[in-house]
Amino acid sequence: MTTTIPTAPAPARRAPESPAPSRRRSVLARLDARLTPYLFISPFFLLFALVGLFPILYTAWVSLHDWDLIRGQGDFVGLANFQFVLGTDSFYKALRNTFSIFLLSSVPQVIAAILIAYxxxxxxxxxxxxxMGVLVPYIVAPVAVSLIFAKIFADQSGLVNNLLMGVGLPAVGWHSDALASHVAIATMVNFRWIGYNALIFLAAMQAVPREIYEAAIIDGSGRLRRFWSVTVPMLRPTIIFVVITSTIGGLQIFDEPRMFDTAGQGGASRQWMTLTMYLYELGWGPQVSFGRASAVAWLLFLIIVAIGVLNFLITKRIAHAGGPSKHKR
Known part of the structure; x- marks a missing residue:
């Protein structure tokens, strides 16, 4: 008697997949790869449009009108607010003071930050x-820093003048002399921001490949030569970033000069009044005019953009001038 072994049924042949779903999946995959990065960064741009771009455009609209605090939008005046601001001596005095304090703070700030980071x-x-210690001044409130340094640079019994008179030097009128007041305010700014920028430069220095330093040591370069020929050229992109951010922040300085004395008006002859203080005075002073204050805001915005672009072009050209130079003893 013979037994028959049952055989497994042959598997059913799958119907060939339609090319349409395959193409659809490939299209979706490409869209996902292209759109996902933009979805991740979209919250920033949405927030910037809400709290950054819209106020800028709205300020431009206000600057073209006779805008009142109570009544709101008034008559359309065109460029009359700009003409008024550009025709006052206070604007040019504030512009001079702003640039003076900016240069006295930003230039030493970047140099000191690089040295501290090194x-x-x-x-x-x-x-x-x-x-951590170099970052402590940054977390101190600007108002507290201004009040403390206002006492340190007091004209009569300030710490600095007591030290100067202790070594036989004359006292300095920190609140009466324009240049001295700019130096005092720039000192406050440097006190707060040098440590912050130093940590940025430190992070950039630690990203420099150590093989470059080892090659420079083998070539016989000294410590000073390695700093000037290796470290500084490798920091060029970071220097561009710090210079641009320092420019934006330095031209908008308000807290330090505002709190340098009890009146908060930039001195008896407005010798340290900045553009932001002038803007505040037009917007909330005795003769309130939001239109003129908005005109000052837009003029300051255009100045910052122009100087920022100029800084970017100059530092970009320096950055592309060449890599680290040859190492010499």
Whole structure:
């Protein structure tokens, strides 16, 4: 008797997949790869459009009208607000003071930040302590810094004048002399921001490949030569960033000069009144005019954009001038 072994049924042949779903999936995959990055960054641009772009455009609209605090929008005056602002001596005095304080603070600030970052990048004991210590002034409230430094730079019994008179030097009128007041205000700005920028430069220094330093040491370069020929050229992109951000922040300075004295008006002869203080005076002073204040805001905006573009072009050209130079003893 023979037994028959049952055989498994042959698998059913799958129907060939339609090319339409395959093409649809490939299209969706390409759209996902292209759109996903934009979806991730879209919250920033939406927030910027709400709290950044819209106020800028609305300020431009206000600057073209006779705008009142109570009544709101008034008559359309065109460029009359700009003509009024550009025809006053206070605007040019505020512009001069702003640029003076900006230069006295930003230039030493960047140089000191690079030097401090270079020291922090060395083999120090308690590195974390020193790196955290340079950031402490940044977290102090600007009003507190201004009040403290206003006492330090007081004309009669200030700490600085007491030290100067202690070594036989004459006292300085920090609140009466224009240049001295600019130096005092720039000192406040540097006190707050040098440590912050130093940490930015420190992060950039730590990203420099150590093989470059080792090659420079083998070539016989000294410490100063390595700093000037290797470290500084490798920091060029970071220097561009810090210079641009310092320019934007320095031209909008308000807290430090506002709190430098109790009156808060920029001195008896407005010798340290900045553009933002002038804007505040037009917007909330005795003769309130939101249209003129908005005109000052837009003039300041255009100045910052022009100087920012100029800084970017100059530093970009320097950055493309060449890489690290050859190492010499």
């Amino acid at each position: 020291v922090l990048d060395a083999n120090l004991r308690a590195k974390t302590f020193w790196r």
